Amino acid sequence: MAATRRDHRDAAQIRPLEIVQGVLHRADGSAQFDHAPTAVLCGVYGPTEIKIRDEKVDRATLEVNYKPAIGSSNTKDRWIEYSLRRVFEGVILTALHPSTLIQLNLQVVSDHGSVLATAFNSATMALMDAGVPMRTVVASVSCAIDQAGNVLMDPDEEEEKNATSCHVFVFDAEMKGALFTDSLGNYTPTQFEHCYQSCKAGAAKVIHFMRAAVEAKLTRQTQQS
Amino acid sequence: MAPDIKPVVLSAAAFEKIAPEEFYKRFVQNNVRPDGRSLERFRPTSLQINSVTTANGSAVVRLGNTMVVCGIKAEVAEPRADAPNLGYIVPNVELAPICSPQFKAGPPGELSQAIGHQLNRILDLGKVLKLDQLCIEEHQAVWCLYADVTCLTYEGNILDAALLALMAALTHMRLPQATLNEDTGVVTTSLTDDSTPLVIDRPVYAATFAMFPDQVLLADPTDTEEAIAEALVSVVLDDQGRQCCIWTHGTQPQDYTRCTERLLTLAQQRTTTLQSLVTANAPQS
Numbered sequence: 001m002a003a004t005r006r007d008h009r010d011a012a013q014i015r016p017l018e019i020v021q022g023v024l025h026r027a028d029g030s031a032q033f034d035h036a037p038t039a040v041l042c043g044v045y046g047p048t049e050i051k052i053r054d055e056k057v058d059r060a061t062l063e064v065n066y067k068p069a070i071g072s073s074n075t076k077d078r079w080i081e082y083s084l085r086r087v088f089e090g091v092i093l094t095a096l097h098p099s100t101l102i103q104l105n106l107q108v109v110s111d112h113g114s115v116l117a118t119a120f121n122s123a124t125m126a127l128m129d130a131g132v133p134m135r136t137v138v139a140s141v142s143c144a145i146d147q148a149g150n151v152l153m154d155p156d157e158e159e160e161k162n163a164t165s166c167h168v169f170v171f172d173a174e175m176k177g178a179l180f181t182d183s184l185g186n187y188t189p190t191q192f193e194h195c196y197q198s199c200k201a202g203a204a205k206v207i208h209f210m211r212a213a214v215e216a217k218l219t220r221q222t223q224q225s
Numbered sequence: 226m227a228p229d230i231k232p233v234v235l236s237a238a239a240f241e242k243i244a245p246e247e248f249y250k251r252f253v254q255n256n257v258r259p260d261g262r263s264l265e266r267f268r269p270t271s272l273q274i275n276s277v278t279t280a281n282g283s284a285v286v287r288l289g290n291t292m293v294v295c296g297i298k299a300e301v302a303e304p305r306a307d308a309p310n311l312g313y314i315v316p317n318v319e320l321a322p323i324c325s326p327q328f329k330a331g332p333p334g335e336l337s338q339a340i341g342h343q344l345n346r347i348l349d350l351g352k353v354l355k356l357d358q359l360c361i362e363e364h365q366a367v368w369c370l371y372a373d374v375t376c377l378t379y380e381g382n383i384l385d386a387a388l389l390a391l392m393a394a395l396t397h398m399r400l401p402q403a404t405l406n407e408d409t410g411v412v413t414t415s416l417t418d419d420s421t422p423l424v425i426d427r428p429v430y431a432a433t434f435a436m437f438p439d440q441v442l443l444a445d446p447t448d449t450e451e452a453i454a455e456a457l458v459s460v461v462l463d464d465q466g467r468q469c470c471i472w473t474h475g476t477q478p479q480d481y482t483r484c485t486e487r488l489l490t491l492a493q494q495r496t497t498t499l500q501s502l503v504t505a506n507a508p509q510s
């Protein structure tokens with residue numbers, strides 16, 4: 001029997017997704033991505049002017065600023081910024097905009113678990129909204145393994161706290177493989193393989209949802225003009 | 226008459242600067258790396274324990290040209306109200322300009338904070354040791370261990386070096402005997418010969434690999450290899466060979482199902498080597 005979760009989901013069920021693009025007026029591109037109730041807002045500036053110290057003559061510099069929902073940022077948030085920067089430096093075609101700055105600003109609106117995955121998804125949608133050229137679109141899903149060995153997709157904060165291991169994966173749109181993985185806890189190779197495959201399937205659904213959101217937005221725009 | 230076209234001859238150093246990817250490709254095709262190592266070979270690793278006499282525990286790790294010092298300083302602190310019998314371990318990584326020109330002076334940079342936090346996560350979520358052994362008196366006083374990892378020379382793979390130094394320092398450190406005076410509320414400490422070492426439930430060691438095209442694995446990458454790799458994979462295993470952490474990040478998508486087996490075998494061998502290095506290096510007391 002599948003374990004009943006606090007919010008009555010199936011073990012493999014992702015929370016309801018919601019995307020709003022272009023929420024910020026002054027940013028070049030923005031998006032809010034919800035794995036309701038977790039929500040992350042992202043604003044993108046760029047390509048824009050860069051400080052000489054950070055300039056790279058053959059490509060754009062990527063800067064990530066991540067602000068948590070509560071309190072001031074600490075080393076945990078630097079770790080998240082580092083993770084996001086590593087992934088998006090490979091995804092954005094930085095060579096097209098040498099000597100410029102692309103700035104990703106993330107603000108967690110509400111944190112109820114799986115916030116890193118939501119941040120990745122939010123950043124992808126904001127970059128798409130800003131029209132920053134990318135090699136591929138990425139999507140992220142996380143899962144947790146509970147004490148009984150069940151793999152719970154898109155865990156909330158309680159499930160993350162009680163888990164024996166937590167896993168976050170970022171996949172590209174063609175599902176060639178993972179750009180980022182973070183698996184921590186105590187687990188077996190079989191469990192890792194299972195999490196990898198489950199999150200791959202989950203990421204495919206997220207990509208599908210992102211495509212639908214962009215299509216809907218474009219349809220609206222063409223009808224208005 | 227057509228002029229003679231002379232082929233451009235580049236020195237190896239210039240070739241490496243201009244086209245690092247191509248430079249490495251030529252080496253990797255011949256199963257060797259520019260520093261003479263085979264692809265899956267780690268750099269010579271050495272360990273020296275408790276050479277910093279002012280610290281409660283310390284370790285110096287050399288991983289090829291990457292050298293780190295970990296010093297652990299124990300201080301008495303107040304426990305959190307929601308966890309009255311748990312102490313603290315605060316790992317901190319310092320990458321100052323002294324170790325490499327790529328780091329700037331001033332407040333800690335992104336990489337040092339990210340690695341410091343990764344160490345913290347491994348200790349905490351990997352359940353490496355129980356924090357209740359740092360309790361002096363419930364609700365009143367606990368030990369706070371400041372584990373400062375300072376890098377002296379940086380040539381890549383800071384996570385492996387930092388985690389090894391941290392594990393070695395924790396394994397061989399001695400906590401002073403501490404007693405709380407109930408009347409005055411003052412903790413007095415004394416370092417005696419019978420002070421007990423920490424109990425490490427789950428010693429963990431990291432093995433980092435750089436992923437090159439066609440899923441070629443380069444063990445223990447240098448900073449040049451890290452910069453041009455498609456992805457970096459850090460596998461952390463405990464002494465029983467169970468997985469504690471897999472952390473990968475990179476610029477190209479990788480299908481890890483195709484290479485996990487190889488990664489785990491190599492990481493397993495590495496963990497055994499490091500575990501014996503830490504236990505063999507017990508300091509004379």
